[in-house]
Each structure stands twice: as structure tokens, then as C-alpha cells.
Amino acid sequence: MKHRKGRNGFIAVCVLPAVILFIIFMIVPTINVFKMSLYKWGGFSNNKTFVGLNNFKILFEDPKFYRSFQNSVLLIVMVTIITMVFSLVFAAILSREKIKGQNFFRIIFYIPNILSVVVISAIFSAIYDPSQGLLNSILSIFRGAKADPILWLGNQKLVIYSLVIAMVWQAIGYYMVMYMASMSSVPESLYESANLEGAGRIHQFFNITLPLIWTNIRTTLTFFIISTINLSFLFVKAMTGGKPDGASEVFLSYMYGQAYTNSSYGYGMAIGVIVFLFSFGLAGLVNLATKREPLEF
Amino acid sequence: MKRKEVTRWLALGLAAVMSTTILAGCGNTDDSSKGGDDAKGDGGQVLKVAAFEGGYGAELWSEVAKAFEETHEGVTVELQVDKKIEDKITPAMKSGDYPDVIHCATGRDAGLTETITKEKGLTCLDDVLDMTVPGEEVTVREKILPGFLDTLGTMPYNDGKTYYAPMFYSPCGLFYNAGLLKEKGWEVPKTWDEMWELGDKAKAEGISLFTYPHAGYFDAFIYATLESSGGAEFYNECMTYKDGIWESPEATAVFETIGKLAQYVEPTTLGNANEESFTKNQQLILDNKAIFCPNGTWLPGEMADAPRAEGFEWGFTAVPAVSDSQKPSSFTFFEQMWIPAEGKNQDLAKEWIAFMYSDKAADIFAKSNAIQPIVGISEKLTGDNKMFYSVYDNDAAVPVMGGFASTNPVEGVSMNDTLFRAVDSIVSGDKTVADWQKSVEEASDKLREAME
Numbered sequence: 136m137k138h139r140k141g142r143n144g145f146i147a148v149c150v151l152p153a154v155i156l157f158i159i160f161m162i163v164p165t166i167n168v169f170k171m172s173l174y175k176w177g178g179f180s181n182n183k184t185f186v187g188l189n190n191f192k193i194l195f196e197d198p199k200f201y202r203s204f205q206n207s208v209l210l211i212v213m214v215t216i217i218t219m220v221f222s223l224v225f226a227a228i229l230s231r232e233k234i235k236g237q238n239f240f241r242i243i244f245y246i247p248n249i250l251s252v253v254v255i256s257a258i259f260s261a262i263y264d265p266s267q268g269l270l271n272s273i274l275s276i277f278r279g280a281k282a283d284p285i286l287w288l289g290n291q292k293l294v295i296y297s298l299v300i301a302m303v304w305q306a307i308g309y310y311m312v313m314y315m316a317s318m319s320s321v322p323e324s325l326y327e328s329a330n331l332e333g334a335g336r337i338h339q340f341f342n343i344t345l346p347l348i349w350t351n352i353r354t355t356l357t358f359f360i361i362s363t364i365n366l367s368f369l370f371v372k373a374m375t376g377g378k379p380d381g382a383s384e385v386f387l388s389y390m391y392g393q394a395y396t397n398s399s400y401g402y403g404m405a406i407g408v409i410v411f412l413f414s415f416g417l418a419g420l421v422n423l424a425t426k427r428e429p430l431e432f
Numbered sequence: 433m434k435r436k437e438v439t440r441w442l443a444l445g446l447a448a449v450m451s452t453t454i455l456a457g458c459g460n461t462d463d464s465s466k467g468g469d470d471a472k473g474d475g476g477q478v479l480k481v482a483a484f485e486g487g488y489g490a491e492l493w494s495e496v497a498k499a500f501e502e503t504h505e506g507v508t509v510e511l512q513v514d515k516k517i518e519d520k521i522t523p524a525m526k527s528g529d530y531p532d533v534i535h536c537a538t539g540r541d542a543g544l545t546e547t548i549t550k551e552k553g554l555t556c557l558d559d560v561l562d563m564t565v566p567g568e569e570v571t572v573r574e575k576i577l578p579g580f581l582d583t584l585g586t587m588p589y590n591d592g593k594t595y596y597a598p599m600f601y602s603p604c605g606l607f608y609n610a611g612l613l614k615e616k617g618w619e620v621p622k623t624w625d626e627m628w629e630l631g632d633k634a635k636a637e638g639i640s641l642f643t644y645p646h647a648g649y650f651d652a653f654i655y656a657t658l659e660s661s662g663g664a665e666f667y668n669e670c671m672t673y674k675d676g677i678w679e680s681p682e683a684t685a686v687f688e689t690i691g692k693l694a695q696y697v698e699p700t701t702l703g704n705a706n707e708e709s710f711t712k713n714q715q716l717i718l719d720n721k722a723i724f725c726p727n728g729t730w731l732p733g734e735m736a737d738a739p740r741a742e743g744f745e746w747g748f749t750a751v752p753a754v755s756d757s758q759k760p761s762s763f764t765f766f767e768q769m770w771i772p773a774e775g776k777n778q779d780l781a782k783e784w785i786a787f788m789y790s791d792k793a794a795d796i797f798a799k800s801n802a803i804q805p806i807v808g809i810s811e812k813l814t815g816d817n818k819m820f821y822s823v824y825d826n827d828a829a830v831p832v833m834g835g836f837a838s839t840n841p842v843e844g845v846s847m848n849d850t851l852f853r854a855v856d857s858i859v860s861g862d863k864t865v866a867d868w869q870k871s872v873e874e875a876s877d878k879l880r881e882a883m884e
Contacts, residue, residue, distance in 0.1 A: 177841055179525060180551035190843065197844040256708060264712065265703035288709075289702030291862050376707045378646060379856035380863070381849065393844065398547040402843035 168411070171404035178400035190405035199381060200406065203389035206295050210367045210385060211417075213299045215359040218306045219352075225307065226314035227340055231326075241315075245308035252305075252366065256373035259301040263287035288375055291382035298370055298383060302363065310355055317351040318344060346430055353425045357418045364414055386410050476506035479780045482531035484517045484540075486767070487730040488600065488802040495796045500787055503566055507780065518542035530774040532781040535599060537767035538585075538835065539651065539848075545596075548772060549588050549838045554595040555771040555778060561594060563786045575789045577601075577805040583834030584671050585766065589884070590837045596768035597785045600802040602729040603748075603823045603831070604652035605762045610747030612639075612720050622760070623752050624689055631696040634723055640698035643722035645710035647855045650690075651835065652763035653726040653751060654851060657686045659832040660761040661754035672837045673880035678873040685754050691865035694858045698722040702860055711735070718744060726751075728765050729820045733801060748820050750829030761830040762823050766805060839882040850875040 172190055176183040194200055225244060229237055247255065262269045265284040275282065287297040321344060329339050345352075368387035371377060377384040377392065384392075386406060394403025479500075483493050490513045497509040514520045517536055522544065524530075538545045548554060561573040561581070573581065580586065580598045587594055613620060616637075621627040631641035644650065659667045662682030669677045677683060698721060704712040714731065716722040718740040725731075732746050750760040769788065771781045787793055794804040798812050803821065813821055824831050836847050851872050857863035 175841075177547045177551040179548060180553055182551060193843045199844060199849070260708045263703065264709070265700035284700050284703065286700065286703035286860075289700075289705060289856075289860065291857070291860060374706065374708055376646075378706045378853070379702060379860060380647070380853050382862075395547070396541055396543040396848070397843075397846050398543055398550045398841040399843045400547075402841075 165411070168404050168407045171401055172408045174401040175399075176401045177398045178394070183401075186401070190402050191409075193402065194405050194409065199384070200386070200389060202381065203384040203386045206383065207364065207367060207385045207387075209295060210299060210302065211360055211363045213296075214302045214306065214363050215356065217299070217303045218310055218359070219355070221303065222307045222310035223314055223345075226311045226318055227344060229311070230315045230318040231336075231340075231344075241312070244311050247305045247307070248309045250305075252369040253373050255301060255305055256370060259297070259304075260288070260374060263297055265289070288383075289379055291379055294375060294379065294383045298367065298374065301374070302366060302370060305366070306359075306362070310358075313351065313355055314348060317348040321347045346427075349425075349427055350429055353422065356421045356425065360414055360418050360421065364410065476508055477777065477780055478508045478510055479533070479777055479784055480510045480512070480531040480775075481533045481535070481784065482512045482517055482521045483535040484537065484767070485513045485515045486600075487733055488797075488800040492797050492800040492802060496788075496793050499792055499796060500784060503787070503792075504780075504783065509784075516542070518544040525772075525774075528774065530772045530776070532775040532777040533769060533771055533784050535767065535769040538596075539648075545768060545770065546838070547841075548770075549595070550841050553773050554588075555773050555775070555781075557594045557597055557771070557782070557785065560597070560782045560785050563782065565790045566783065566787045567790055567792065572786050572789050575806050577807060577809070579831060579833060580764075580766070580805045584668075584837050585768070585834030587834075588838040590672055596770050597788065598805050599767045599769050599788065600797065601764050601766035601805045602803070603750075603762045603820060604656070604726065604728045604765050605748055605750045605823060605829075606724040607717060607727050607731055608724050608747045608749070609717055609720060609741065609744050611743035611745040612723070612741070613747065614745075615743060620747070620749050621752060623756075624692075624754065627752055628692070628696075630723070635696075639720060640716075640722040641696035642693055642724050643698040643701045643713050643716045644705065644726055644855075645713050646705040646707065647853045648848075649726050650852045650855045651848075652728065652765055654686065654690070655763040655832050655835065656751040656761045657689060657754050658683070659763075659830060660751065660758045661686045663758060664830075667832065671835065673839075673876045673883065675877070675880065676873070678869060678876050682755070684869065687865050687869045689754050690855065691858055691868075694855075697859050702856060705856060711738075714738075729817065730801075732816055746816055746819075748823065750823050759830050760828070761832050763832045766833070836879075837883060839879050840884070842878050842882045845875050845878045847872075847875060847879070 173185060173187060174183045175186045175190070225240075228234070229241060234240075250258075265271060265286050268287070270287060271284050274285065286293070288294055325343050325347075326339060329343060334342070364385075364387065367385045368391070371383055371385050371388045372391075375383040377388050387410065390403045390406040390410065393399045393406060481493075481497065485493075493511055493513045497511045501507055501509055512520060512531065517534075518540070519542070521531055521534070522542075534545075536545050538549075561576075562571055564571055565575050568575075576598065580601070581594060584590060586596045586598055588596065608620070612618075618630055618633065619626070621630050627641070634641055644653075655667070658670050662670075662680070666677070666680075666682050670683065698713075698716055701713050701716070701722075704710060711734070714725060714727070714735055715738055717725045718735060718738055720741045729748075750762040753760050769785055771778060771785070775781055789804065789806050791806075794806055794809065795812070797804055798809075801817065803809055803813070803817070810821060823829050854863060854868050854871070858865060858868060
């Protein structure tokens, strides 16, 4: 009895620093964001006016907010699906097949992930350059040299897809490594017996690999949501600044623009609250929808 | 058993030490910064100056601080200069630790100057204007070039009181390759009709009439065209959001001129019209792919190392007048220096601002091409600057100063988005000129309600 009491005390002391940090740097600011969203405040003075839910009322009538919200959702969906497909396929190939230079590819795929977003933005700005860029130069082989240049970052309908490409490129390596790690723990014997039964590679992938790494895929889905929301802000800031005419604005960049450039700190925090609830809700929903009985092996 | 006990206590002790250091770490910063305030105080005074490091570099600030310390005995200037000065000083400001003087222009992304203005956190500078410039016999008001002190750029509340000190002015207008025009035998257009004519002529040779770095650069351009469409009074009414002003015939003429200009924009411009790649659009001028580009006098410095077409020579002209009865105009951009009301050393801060207009300081600034708006500055100009700053000479162009009046913040509405950034949509054809005009009037209505 005494032993257990001592152990509990020991555990409490051990987790105390983390708990204190968590409260100071996570809980308190989050509560503050919620509180600030109820005020009209510029961010500096003591001149705060309580306006209740007025900020949210304005928010739901703000077409620019809806556009940035749509862009964010589009990015989350597109980046998640495309990245997941690519990194699963690459991971399966690199961990299951014997190909020359496996380690080399592993490193090559991972490199984009260690580059800073600013560097990636510079690379992609060069690729997207209308006259000398890689993309338009290649396309001009098919379209003819006289064709009007495609403005990857200047066309309001294209710009968000241009961001998708850059974000997918950046993310593939990271998720590939995560999937490879769990794929390597799938017992070889399962594949051997599948081989004996005459199951093809694709069949094996869908019936053995995928179900057995399902828990890992679920975890990465949450990662996808959080990192796309965060990274899309950095990409937009570095590559387009929300241009042209707000067509590439995502909700965090819109929040920044309102909280700082437009001096409406309280309104920015209201956007923050929506982003917070949205990402929590979405992650919960995805978690619920993908829930399966874990397979033992 | 005993050994286990020892390790346990050791771990416990370490955990305790860790948590205390963490907490101590949180608290410590406050103490040390407070200590820093008084540390150098012994008898002398400390002036905390925060300055934006723009295209002119950072050196001019340390030099001017040294000059200030030399003329003001016992004063130590604590200088903070950064390209993102807002990010450096706002955390401390939010906890009540303000710099005494801040040099940071309006119209920047972080919006610090606008926010402090909207929050009524500025010290009125009227008494600085009546101070004598340190080491000289004239007052600050007499030293500053006429016109600079009666604009919304220095009196943000439009109430006759000065809150911003004008610094480093620069005429904005259209930059072009004078060598190209000379070679082709083309004249610099004086009116918009001549402009369109030149545009068609150039198009036949595969050169576009116009390009722009990014939509943000349309502020100075639109300000200038507004002035040259309806005159000074009309301009002021636009800037103070007078009801219906954006639907007046004068404003319509401006919107339509820009709508027509959009058809002459170089076809790749939009693809590079963002903060990351805007220099590629400026490069179009150097490569003879486009003729005119709206910009400020910092452009030649910014493009100093860029490759250029043979025979390239900078040319600069005011924006042609929209109305036949008006003169061409050029927006005068200037940066602002201001004193936050929460700053502790108000008197010394005022002394510092007065010093900014002394010949001594102006000479230091001019060495870095930063031109102070003071009487007699034109004699200190050299090289290309002479040509740029002579744009107003002999009444050739009307100077336009000051942007929109400050209002209480309006959530989701800003002229920056509605009026300037929307130019991208006009160029790409995603928005009609009529829709643009309508949305500007709507934004103006909302902002007018927020004025005091």
C-alpha cells in the first residue's frame, strides 16, 4: 500500500513539469483565444470592448472568410488524398520490392521534408515562372512556343492547385517513411503464404499490407489535417501572399491579415476559434469514420 | 532495495529541480528586462529607438544615433533596427514595454502603425514642430518642406493635429527605359490618349505598354490618378470616405482608365505579381519587354545588380492626368516616425525627432539615399536622384500626399483589399470594372461609419 502511494507520488512529480508547461503554453492561450474572440480589440491598448458573439456574426457574413475556408478545405482534402496515395505506393515499393538504390530513393524522397518552406517556395516559384519556368518550358513542347504562358500563380482558378503540388511534394517523404516503418513490421510469413496461394502483388497490398498498417494510416490522417492547416499558411505567406486578389488565401493567412494588417485582433481570434473547432471536429470525425477492429498478427 | 531507493530519490530531486528551473525561467525574463531599463541610467538617460530597416540599410541608423549621442551629453541611444521590426518589438509592447520612438511606415503587412493609430496610442507631435532643430536656429515646422505637414499622411485623424513625423520621402510614378524610347523615337506620353497610342505602337513590336510589381504598388498609382481626375478636394473626399464619392464621374474615370490599362499589361506579369517574385516583373523593364512600371525611387537601387538591355537608362515620369483640366500627378511616399503614448521618455523622444530634421542627420541619411523632406535638400541630391526628385519642379506635376484616413477597425473590410488588391482581378478579367467600383463604394460606406 505504502509502496503504491510512493510510486504515485513519484509519477506525479515526474509529470508535473510537463503538465505545468502544457497548462501555461497550451491551455491558457487557448482559453485566451476563446475569450478574445468576444471582444473588439486592436491588440495593444486597454481599450477592449465586449461585443459578445458579434465577431462570429460578422464572420458568417464575410464572403472573404468563406473563400479562405473553401481553399483550406480543398487543400486538406487534395493534399491528404494525393500524398497518401503516393507515399503508400512508394513505401510499398521500397519496403517490399528489391530494387537497386533503395536507400538512395529513401533519402531523395525525404529531402523535401528537411528543406524549409521558404526554400521550397523559392524552388516552386522558379518552376512556376511563366516565361522561364520548368513547367511552362516542358509544356511548350506540346503547346507550341507561341502559346500564351500559363500563369500558375497568377490564375485565380489554378493558384490553389499550384499550392497543392508544392505541398504534396514536400509531404510525400515524411509519410512514406512513416508507412515504411509499419510495413516492415508486417510478418514476412504472411506474404510467403499469400505467394503460395497465388495472390498477386496488388492483391497482397490491399489484403495484407493495408489492413495491417491501418492503425498507422489513421494516425497519419490526423497529422495530415493538422500539418496541412499549418503548412498552408507558411506556403501562402511565402509563395503568393494570398494573391491574386485573395484567391489563394487560406483561413490562417486570412486570420493573420485580419488580426494584424486590418487591426481587428478580436475578429482574428474569432477566426482562430473556428479553425480550432474545425480542425478538432474534422480530426474526430475522420477518426470515427476510420475506426476498425485492430488486426492482430 | 537500497539502491533503488537512492535512484528514486535522485530522480525525484531532478524532477523537482527541472520544474523549478522551468518556472524560474518563465519569471526571469521580466526581472532582467526591468533591470536593463535602469542599468545604464546612472545620471544619464536612455532613449529606446526602434527603426524599420528598409532598402536604405541599417547603417544610417547607427550613425545617426551616434551623432545624437554626441550632441546630447549623457544620453545613450538603445537602437533596435530590423527588417521585421514589428515582430521584434510587439511582444514587449504587449506586456507594456514600449520603445520611446518608432520608425515604421504605414501600409506594411503587420500593420503596427495603423493598429497603434486606430487604438489611439500615439503622442501628438504639434509641440515638436515648434521646437528648434537641435544645433540650428529654425523650428522643425520651418525646416520641413511645405505641404508635408497638411496631409492625412501626418494627420491620420484628419483633425489638424500631427501625429506622424514625415521621413525619407520618395516620389512615386512610372519608371521606364529612357534608352529604349530614344532608340525607337517614341515620346514619353503626356496624356492617357497618347499612352494608348504608344501602347498600340509598342504592341506591334512585341513590347507591352505596362507591367507592375504586384497589386500592392497600385496604392501610389491610384492615389495619383484620383488627384489628377478630380483635384485636391476630390482626393481628400475619397480619402475620408465621402458618401457616393466612389461613384462620382471623377472616380468612374479613374476606374475606367485602370480597366483600359489592364488590357495593356504584359502577359506574364500576373504570374509573378506576388511578394516572392515581383522583381521579375521589374526586370521586364530592364529587358525591354514592357515600357512602364509604377514604382518609387528605391527601384534603381533594388535592381542595381540586375542585368539590363544595352543602352538602358532609367527614366521617370509622373502619372498622366486622367482629366484634361488637371495636371499630371505623382504620389509622394514617405515613411513615418512616431512616439507611442506609452513610451516613458517622451521629452527625449521629441528631441530625437527634432534632431531628424537637422542638416547633420539629413546628411547621414542622404549618404544612404534616404532623402529627408527638408528645405534645401535638393542641393544635396546627386546622380539619378536629381532627376527623380525634380519631377515636381516648375509645376510639371502635382505632389499627392497621405492615404486613407484612419478609422476604427472594421472587421473584414479594408481599402487595401478592395481597392488595390482587386487590380489583379481586373487584369485577369475575373472581375468587371463596374463590380470593382461597386465594391469599393460599399467598403467606403462601412469605413465611413467607423470614422469618428
